[in-house]
Amino acid sequence: MAESAGYWLFKAEPDVYGIGHLAQEPQQTGRWDGIRNYQARNFLRDRIRKDDQLFLYHSQTRQPGIAGIARVVKAAYADPLQFDPQSSCFDPKSDPANPRWVAVDIQLQHRFENLLTLSWLKQQEALEGMVLLRQPRLSIQPVSPAEWQFILQAAAS
DNA sequence: GCCAACGTTGGC
DNA sequence: GCCAACGTTGGC
Numbered sequence: 001m002a003e004s005a006g007y008w009l010f011k012a013e014p015d016v017y018g019i020g021h022l023a024q025e026p027q028q029t030g031r032w033d034g035i036r037n038y039q040a041r042n043f044l045r046d047r048i049r050k051d052d053q054l055f056l057y058h059s060q061t062r063q064p065g066i067a068g069i070a071r072v073v074k075a076a077y078a079d080p081l082q083f084d085p086q087s088s089c090f091d092p093k094s095d096p097a098n099p100r101w102v103a104v105d106i107q108l109q110h111r112f113e114n115l116l117t118l119s120w121l122k123q124q125e126a127l128e129g130m131v132l133l134r135q136p137r138l139s140i141q142p143v144s145p146a147e148w149q150f151i152l153q154a155a156a157s
Numbered sequence: 158g159c160c161a162a163c164g165t166t167g168g169c
Numbered sequence: 170g171c172c173a174a175c176g177t178t179g180g181c
Contacts, residue, residue, distance in 0.1 A: 011167090037165095037176075060167055118168080137166050137175060164177075169170105 006047065007143040008054040009132060010070070010106070019056050019067040022108045033079045033103035034089045040140035045076045045102045047142075054106065055143060055151065057132070058115070065117035066151065074105035112155045126150045 010032060012018045022030050035041055052072045058064055078099035081089035094100040121127055127150065131141040143151075 013167095039176095064168070135175090136168080139166085159181085161180095162178085164175105166175080167173100169172095 006049065006052040007145060007148040008043070008048060008052060009057050009066075009141050009143050010054050011057045011059045011139040013060040014058045014067075015061065018058055019108065019111055022056070022070065022106070023111065025108075028108040029073055029105055031103050031105050033081050035079070035101060035103070035140060036089060036091070037139060039138060041101060043140045043142065044104055048072055048075065048104060048140075050075045053109070053148075055148075056108075063115060063117060065115040065121070066112065066155075067115055068111040069109045069152075070106040071109050072104050073107045076102040076104055079103040114155075116151060116155055121151075124150070124154075 014020065017030075022028060032044075035044055050072055054070050054072070055066045056068050056070055058067050078096075079089070079101040080103070081087040082091040082094045082099060082101045083096060084090055085092075089101075091100060118132075121130070122133060127133065127147055130143070130147055131138060135141065
């Protein structure tokens, strides 16, 4: 049986690396690295596939919310930052033969004209079950097909 | 395996 | 900057 592409939400701090930075990259494609939380890592490593789609969510900013859509163009591979002693994401305990942390590459697909704000998302009955609202600190999280469709429709209108 | 101490996230 | 929620660490 063919498995349909998955839907996800990735959090970004727009001051550090947000949708604006991704838009500047060649082919609007960038590496999603620096994930250092096991639950998020497990989604990245074990569940996220090439061609899955994701919402880019801006956190740690004056107006948090969903800024646009991207697509996974390369599935999980070892995050190079974990082996770079200069990096704030350096992990001396990660074994190169069995890397602890992974990255994926994503390509920007669409930047919403208007941010779908967190306060708006919270008001939608259809989104009551969203992981974003139930587990606010998880940086990589699944989105249900119904939630995905609902948000896409709202962004288009 | 428990749990206290500490660190991080992220909305406000 | 504050603080609640949650994750990680390390002694025992």
